[in-house]
Amino acid sequence: MKAAIFRGPGQLAVEEIAYPELPPDGLILQVKACGICGSDLRAYQHGLRFDREWQILGHEIAGVVAEVGRDVPDYQVGERLAIAADVHCQQCYYCRRALYNLCENWQVIGAHYAGGMAEYMQVPEAILRRGMVHRMPEGLSFVAATVAEPASSVLASQHEIAVDLGETVVVIGDGPVGCLHVQVARARGARPILIGRRAERLRLAERIGAWRIIDARQADTVAAVRALTEGRGADVAIVACASKEAQADAVNMVRKRGRVVLFGGLPKSDPITQLDSNRIHYDELHIYGAFSYHPRYHRMALDLLARGQIETDKIVTATYPLVRAVAAFEVALSRAELKVVLTANE
Ligand SMILES: [Zn+2]
Numbered sequence: 001m002k003a004a005i006f007r008g009p010g011q012l013a014v015e016e017i018a019y020p021e022l023p024p025d026g027l028i029l030q031v032k033a034c035g036i037c038g039s040d041l042r043a044y045q046h047g048l049r050f051d052r053e054w055q056i057l058g059h060e061i062a063g064v065v066a067e068v069g070r071d072v073p074d075y076q077v078g079e080r081l082a083i084a085a086d087v088h089c090q091q092c093y094y095c096r097r098a099l100y101n102l103c104e105n106w107q108v109i110g111a112h113y114a115g116g117m118a119e120y121m122q123v124p125e126a127i128l129r130r131g132m133v134h135r136m137p138e139g140l141s142f143v144a145a146t147v148a149e150p151a152s153s154v155l156a157s158q159h160e161i162a163v164d165l166g167e168t169v170v171v172i173g174d175g176p177v178g179c180l181h182v183q184v185a186r187a188r189g190a191r192p193i194l195i196g197r198r199a200e201r202l203r204l205a206e207r208i209g210a211w212r213i214i215d216a217r218q219a220d221t222v223a224a225v226r227a228l229t230e231g232r233g234a235d236v237a238i239v240a241c242a243s244k245e246a247q248a249d250a251v252n253m254v255r256k257r258g259r260v261v262l263f264g265g266l267p268k269s270d271p272i273t274q275l276d277s278n279r280i281h282y283d284e285l286h287i288y289g290a291f292s293y294h295p296r297y298h299r300m301a302l303d304l305l306a307r308g309q310i311e312t313d314k315i316v317t318a319t320y321p322l323v324r325a326v327a328a329f330e331v332a333l334s335r336a337e338l339k340v341v342l343t344a345n346e
């Protein structure tokens, strides 16, 4: 079968490899679509640690069950499944409290397990029982189902900070995740303001339903947000990009008692940031971290996608067949598109 094999920074190639072995307590999935995540792009640029010479990336997966292990009573050949990234241990302190995304033995598809950028994918017992495998709602396309993965963490973080009707929510970051934040904030009844700095992306973002769009290259973003909120500042600011500057700005553009979400990580080599701590102290700001999500959000995301609450046709702006994976990564890196999804070869 064909798979996009990743061997290190800049080394990605579509190769012929052996069809995966069917585990007695697992499945084989025929992959129909697999999204390219920001973390896949980071791996492509900077490398990724895994304990083998090569790996198959991709954890935003949708496909059809091709084979079922003899000890798996609850799945059938032909079922349409969506699979998301994390695998948790079910044993540790956090898992016992159902905080699976904080699992001490956290594993992820595409690093610890072979991912979805292949014609077929092994779904071992660990992924099937301790990961995020959900049946796709009827009518949802495979390409759309891959968006459930990035949408899940967006849903989880906005649920955590209780984005509410009528609130003004600033989203800093014009990538696919920023656009998903805009759509979810809108679905929750809020007024989303999107801040970005790439002309092509802001053009694409215009269609996704932001109340206002601010081009960070042309405006003082803090002043612009204050001008849109009677000088008070926004109720919520979500930083959906890897930028210290954006994190500092977020603290300065929310109102008293406002909530700030640090949604995007900074580079591992340079994570120390400066925030105005007097603003946090005197104005009683709440600063939240957000990483991954409970599996229930993946199921919820599939449902919202099927009902059109999140419009995937505006988020996924390019699809490439698996054989053109390298071209797909290059276009995703160029930031000329929003979400880029690989699809099964014809
Ligand atoms: Zn992802």
Ligand SMILES: [Zn+2]
Binding pocket: 088, 089, 090, 091, 092, 093, 094, 095, 102, 103, 104, 105, 106
């Ligand atoms: Zn655990």
